[in-house]
Amino acid sequence: MSEYAIRVENLGKRYTIGAQTERYKTLRDSLTNLTRLPAEILRRGMGGRKEEIWALKDVSFEIKKGAVLGVVGRNGAGKSTLLKILSRVTEPTEGFAEIHGRVGSLLEVGTGFHPELTGRENIALNGAILGMKKREIERKYDEIVEFSGVEKFIDTPVKRYSSGMYLRLAFAVAAHMEPEILVVDEVLAVGDAEFQRKCLGKMSDVAQEGRTVLFVSHNMSAILRLTEETIVLEKGRVAYRAPSAEAVDYYLTSGFAQTGERSWLADEVPAETAPFRPLALRVRNPQGTIADTIRSIEPFTIEMEYQLDAPITGLRVGLYMLSTHGDHIFSSFDTDNADEYNQYIMRPAGRYVSRCSIPADLLNDGRYILGVNASTFRVRRYFQDEYALSFIVDSTGAPGMQWAEPRPGPIRPRLSWNIKEIG
Amino acid sequence: MTETSVTKQEPVEQVVVLKPSKGWIALNLKDLWLYRELIYFLTWRDVIVRYKQTVLGAAWAIIQPVINMLVLSFIFGNLGRLSTEGFPRPIFTFAALLPWGLFSKALSDTGRSMLSNRNMITKVYFPRMIIPLSSILGGLVDFSIQFLVLIGMMIYYKFMPTSAVWTLPLFLLLALATALGVGLWLSALNVLYRDINYILPFLTQFWLLLTPVGYSVSEISPQWQNVYALNPMVGVVQGFRWALLGTAAPSWISLGISVVISLGLLVSGMFYFRRMERTFADMV
Numbered sequence: 088m089s090e091y092a093i094r095v096e097n098l099g100k101r102y103t104i105g106a107q108t109e110r111y112k113t114l115r116d117s118l119t120n121l122t123r124l125p126a127e128i129l130r131r132g133m134g135g136r137k138e139e140i141w142a143l144k145d146v147s148f149e150i151k152k153g154a155v156l157g158v159v160g161r162n163g164a165g166k167s168t169l170l171k172i173l174s175r176v177t178e179p180t181e182g183f184a185e186i187h188g189r190v191g192s193l194l195e196v197g198t199g200f201h202p203e204l205t206g207r208e209n210i211a212l213n214g215a216i217l218g219m220k221k222r223e224i225e226r227k228y229d230e231i232v233e234f235s236g237v238e239k240f241i242d243t244p245v246k247r248y249s250s251g252m253y254l255r256l257a258f259a260v261a262a263h264m265e266p267e268i269l270v271v272d273e274v275l276a277v278g279d280a281e282f283q284r285k286c287l288g289k290m291s292d293v294a295q296e297g298r299t300v301l302f303v304s305h306n307m308s309a310i311l312r313l314t315e316e317t318i319v320l321e322k323g324r325v326a327y328r329a330p331s332a333e334a335v336d337y338y339l340t341s342g343f344a345q346t347g348e349r350s351w352l353a354d355e356v357p358a359e360t361a362p363f364r365p366l367a368l369r370v371r372n373p374q375g376t377i378a379d380t381i382r383s384i385e386p387f388t389i390e391m392e393y394q395l396d397a398p399i400t401g402l403r404v405g406l407y408m409l410s411t412h413g414d415h416i417f418s419s420f421d422t423d424n425a426d427e428y429n430q431y432i433m434r435p436a437g438r439y440v441s442r443c444s445i446p447a448d449l450l451n452d453g454r455y456i457l458g459v460n461a462s463t464f465r466v467r468r469y470f471q472d473e474y475a476l477s478f479i480v481d482s483t484g485a486p487g488m489q490w491a492e493p494r495p496g497p498i499r500p501r502l503s504w505n506i507k508e509i510g
Numbered sequence: 511m512t513e514t515s516v517t518k519q520e521p522v523e524q525v526v527v528l529k530p531s532k533g534w535i536a537l538n539l540k541d542l543w544l545y546r547e548l549i550y551f552l553t554w555r556d557v558i559v560r561y562k563q564t565v566l567g568a569a570w571a572i573i574q575p576v577i578n579m580l581v582l583s584f585i586f587g588n589l590g591r592l593s594t595e596g597f598p599r600p601i602f603t604f605a606a607l608l609p610w611g612l613f614s615k616a617l618s619d620t621g622r623s624m625l626s627n628r629n630m631i632t633k634v635y636f637p638r639m640i641i642p643l644s645s646i647l648g649g650l651v652d653f654s655i656q657f658l659v660l661i662g663m664m665i666y667y668k669f670m671p672t673s674a675v676w677t678l679p680l681f682l683l684l685a686l687a688t689a690l691g692v693g694l695w696l697s698a699l700n701v702l703y704r705d706i707n708y709i710l711p712f713l714t715q716f717w718l719l720l721t722p723v724g725y726s727v728s729e730i731s732p733q734w735q736n737v738y739a740l741n742p743m744v745g746v747v748q749g750f751r752w753a754l755l756g757t758a759a760p761s762w763i764s765l766g767i768s769v770v771i772s773l774g775l776l777v778s779g780m781f782y783f784r785r786m787e788r789t790f791a792d793m794v
Contacts, residue, residue, distance in 0.1 A: 089525075102792070171791065175528060175635035178788040183529035194633045201555060203562050208555075215551040216634055244562075 089187045091149050092268050092299035093173065097182035098146040099323075100168050104138050142168040143323045146182070152267075155300040157310040157331055159338050160320035166303045169320070170194060170272050173301065188299070191218060191266030197257030202246035206237055206256055209245050213260045227263045235259035254282055262289045268299045273306075287312060307335050307413030339411050339456060339474065347371075347379040349476040356470070362396035362436070363461050363469035370457075370478045383450050383482040383499060390442040391421075391459055400433045401466065404441045407458035407473065416455070416497045419443065451499035452482035535784050541637045548636055552644035557651050571652040572659050575607040582607075582724035592725035595757050601663050605754055606723040606747045608656050609685040613692075613743055615649040616642075617714050620693030621700045621707060628794045638787050639780070642697040646689050653682075660754075672756040681749040684772055688742045691775025694783045701794050702786065722747055728758065739764035742772040 143165045150156050160166050171177045173184055174192035199216040200209050210231055214224040232238050235256040237248070245253060271290065291313055294300050304310050310317060310331055317334035319327040327337045350367040371388045372378040381387040391404055405420030421441040422428040458473040486501045487494065542549075561567045579600060586592045587599045594602040620642040624631065627641050664671070700706040721743045722729075730738045738744060745768025748760040760768075 171632075172528060174633075175526075176632060177791040179528060179530055181530060183527055186526045186528065187524075189524060190635075192634065195629075198633045199630050201559055203559050204555065208558070212551055212555055215548050216630060216636070218634075218636075221547050 092152045093150040094185040096147045099181040100143040101180040153297045155294045155314045157314035157317035158303045164320040165323040188267030190268045191264040192270040194272045206241040231259045270301045272303045347377040360470040364394040366392040380479040384484045386447045392440045394438045395436045398435045401463040404461045409456040448501035450480045553647045556648040571655040579603045586724035595726045605751045609750045612649045613689045616646045616689035616693045619645045620697045624697045642693045674753045677753045685746045687776045688772045691779040694779030698783045698786045739767040742768045
């Protein structure tokens, strides 16, 4: 018996996009294509008009039985395609994947749920779709209902459920799959905090049971909590494979400027951002120098330089700050305050710098990630880059530094404490 | 798309190799057997959903063929005055409407079945043939209800089933095979060419006229009989009616042609479906 659960070698998947698949083929198209064939052959010789993209290319890796592997990557890196191939939903264009054991895939929660059927009926249906046998479903039925927490409504049609109930029921069924290999795609992205916590808990149980798990997520803290090793996919290729902490760090910091400044060249920016043109994002220390490390006991500034080729009304330019775990710390826009909001309802064309000051004694030490967003509220998003720049905060001299202990959490405020003897 | 092999060690491990497939591929009936319970669940789902929230529920299974019978009787009887071999027109037509109903339901439902199950096709693995298959099997439920009505009619018209009634299941099987064959072609083609949706109503109407539901085969002139029999439903309908009521028996030739064409459609349908299966998740 092989020690590997999954072995993938030179896996590639190509999709054809463009004029060919813009609309579904009709018989008429195919017939008229036949008559055009001679002309097509001549034209193809001068460069085809079909565009091909390789969603995956030369992907090779092995997963040992019982391992819990994370897969991270930007949108479009090929994560879902990889899972689809391993789940036998789609076929690779080249290479092969060897699977040892039964695969249960959770690419979506509630696959096959029908709104007209009751919760009870959907449990049976969904269980069968996920590969459980009738006997298995019957055996686990009570557990599933209890886990979902919708016992009272189990005989009502699912279309009456709130979205939360729906998710809980769907996940309850999926959570009771017992495949040897579990393949999970970002199901934690939906649902409230409680649901996500339950999901994580169940997944970590599954992992402890010794099953092989392949887990795709954008949630770095989930990846760090559940997985031992992680693969980073970049543009369809395996860019990095390492123990999860290292891999997550690589993922979050790769492609970011680490010099305190991130600038965008004209051709790096998609055409749709016009007339907004991002120029540079910078972190400056109190002395005014561009820096990649700043001290937590000093205030510092973050500035965004950009150009407007035409006047824009209602524009707001702002920042996201994230931790290296991917948690959002705050978002703030340059027209959040009433003064700026009133003064800059309309911004004429020209070159601008939006600058904000982060107070001293706010951030804890560690690395932080800045993202930038330029948009008009609910109308249009001109530009967004979620992981644009990273910088480091050094907490030397911060309150409590007399004890050499790390303080958890992204902020480290200097609070005024009052000690009084009252007896 | 896949090959399954079993390594000969203790305990037996299921190894699946996923690699690109080209051209015609094996039918993989083994997987179909492994997933047989899913066939049951999907059929059950289709049947339940169809009748939930309707007031008349299962009565619709009866109302449809009854209306068809009335319409066909009027057109072919009162207007066309075509032969029913001396049998009472209502039961003559209704008996044929049973296997025809199975087939025409297959025509309309399988075409859409892949698309309406697109969610499952893009997210979970199971042998895709289960979808058109369960779509057709759902028709058996309707068939059973209609069969009870037919028995009622036979009692009313004082018909005893003929000695050939044991062949009824065989003709039913032939009807299913034809339905499945055509259904597989249609469902696979529909993923690629959405025109099929628009062609279906015409196809069904046209096919109905070409099948001896509202009239007897004897209306077709002898020199065209064998060409006429190229429609596999001819043998099915004729045989079904003959086994139950004792109308004219289908000739061996026309029955033979029906069977051959039916099986041809079925086998070619299965291979074509399997060949196109690799593109379903990407195209649906």
